[in-house]
Amino acid sequence: MDSPLPSRPPAEVTSLPLADMEADTAADTDATSPDPAPRTPRHDRSPSVRSRALSGAIRLGVRPFVHRVPGHAGSIRTARSTVDAASLLMRHTQRVRILPLHDPQVETGRRERPVTGEWVVTREAEEVPTDGAVLYLHGGGYVVCSPRTHRPITSRLALDTGLPVLVPRYRLAPEHPFPAPLEDAVAAYRWLLARGVPASGIVVAGDSAGGHLAAALAGEICRIGLPSPAGVVLYSPWVDLTCELSTQAQSRARDPYISAHSARRVARLAVGPAGFEDPRLALLTCPWTDTPPVLIQVGGAEVLRPEAEALAEALTAAGADCELQVWRGQMHVFQMLNRVLPEASAAMRETARFIRAVTTAAPSAAEAVA
Template sequence: MSAPQNQAAVDLQDQAAVDLPLPGRQARILAEMMRLGWRPLLDHIPGRLMTPLMIRTAFATGALLVRPDSRARVRRFRATARGPGSTAPRTITGEWVRPRDPDEGVVLYLHGGGYSFCSPRTHRVITGRLAATSGLRVLAPRYRLAPEHPYPAAFDDAMDCYLWLLDQGVPAGRVVIAGDSSGGHLAAAVAIEACRSDTPVPAGVVLFSPWVDLSCERLAQIDRSQRDPFISPVVAQRCGLQYAGGHDWSGPGLSLLNCDGLTLPPFLIQAGGAEAMREEIEQFAGVLTEAGTSCELQVWPGQIHVFQAFNRLLPAAREAMNDAARFIRTSVETPTTSSP
């Protein structure tokens, strides 16, 4: 990456960090518990035992212990869509998360999980609060997962959902695409593809700790000097390879850094100061800024990867999600000019 791009990312980080709170006692305890308990589990269990099914079961079980936000209601979603290049209609499923009195507009939320695990159900702690605080309906699709369904399965499913919303008469200027980790990668990829294909662009994009570099080339090196409490580079690299399925890392839908010449909507990117992916997130923010895209990068000191998922525990996570909700409301109230 060129020096100007790197400087842009640093400037964004420093500017955003001025008013962000230092980690409280809860955040420090959570990071230490993850560092001493979760990371060794991921690092030392053999890959043949750390199967997608095992991780999916663990996350699904954990999700059952978390009470959904009482201010939002969940109902199943099922529709038929025909995305660009598809030869036959495809069924898309997921769930709607609705506040009591929804305003006009939709948040298309793409869950994280290394493209290999998790679901809309595991992420209700995020989607429920996002619906309640933004006042908008949240559509969380159940996209296909690797390794059973490598790229471009998840990408196609996410594009199908976005195009389905447009086909239902929801203006692109009333849609914000959001996601965390691999879902953040997917959200950015959908917004970039909309620009490339002259599809109406969404009003904005919100990314929580987006996974930018699926090849994980630098992640292990960074982790050695700044051990990530939550993300294991070994597991992340395995997930990236499973999703890419032999495709070129620099290809459309996989690389987020090739967005020169595109008129992208405004971005809000939040990252944790304690996560090893912080460098690649800052790099992506710098690339967006150099391309002329409005991008607000917030690096929350001492917070872990996707700390927003702990909004029941961490005051900083609640504050971060309130910031995201404000960005979403502002985006749909002042929609961007869509591509023809």
């Protein structure tokens, strides 16, 4: 059955819990150099001591495991269980509620894909229709992770923007290779529109493989003629699934988390027997006509940085409004650690600024389509 759409709370921005703000402030003070001039962008400052220490720990404890996981179905199932269990250690703030969603869409009379996942809403939100939402597509190489694993990001988005965040549970490879995830993402976007959420109030967002999926969704929305969302947010997007760019960057990058080798192995599972022939996979050759404003955040130390830069160039060349932020010294999807790292918290605030700027308050009723 349908889960009711929660409404936006009265305040446009909900402040962080006091404990979060204190941790954020304290972490901001442990940078190794004096505080830069106010005009220096936050993403261009030297990494904090906390950031460098955590990156070193992940490089030693996590990267070897990720690099050596075999690329077959049995190992993927083990990895899924491990990641889901580990997600319990990264607790999200208690100032949000998680509302499960399962809609088989049988009442439409059409062959619509079921929409499952969860809503992440503030405690103050009411369970009534809304005029906006964030559609968040989680990362995980198209093979692991779930809405639950990404609650540190989705809960922060809900708090900072006041918008409900819909996180669909899209199908994963190798059981369901691309374009199955894209079909599920399109179904979730249509589901929002069909329930009266205007396109001008929807922001599509995602990280890593979810960043690839969010960008592919934006292109597919244009191709099939759906109303364009208000904006797109991409965290460390995995732009080039052929991994040509990341392989070239491997010798220079100091990514503490992923490698081009592991990304290439996972990519073969993500695309399945069809390979890389589907044009919807190729973000760098997409025409990007009528693209909404895009915010891209990428860590300066990660191996996917050249891909994010290439996508920003392609979007800008096509006339799109694209803001690229390279966060100096940061790792892949560092935004996940927004309750620990000052840089991650600042990146989430930048995201909220972008979302507030692109969403509008007076959408046309014609925008809501089935």
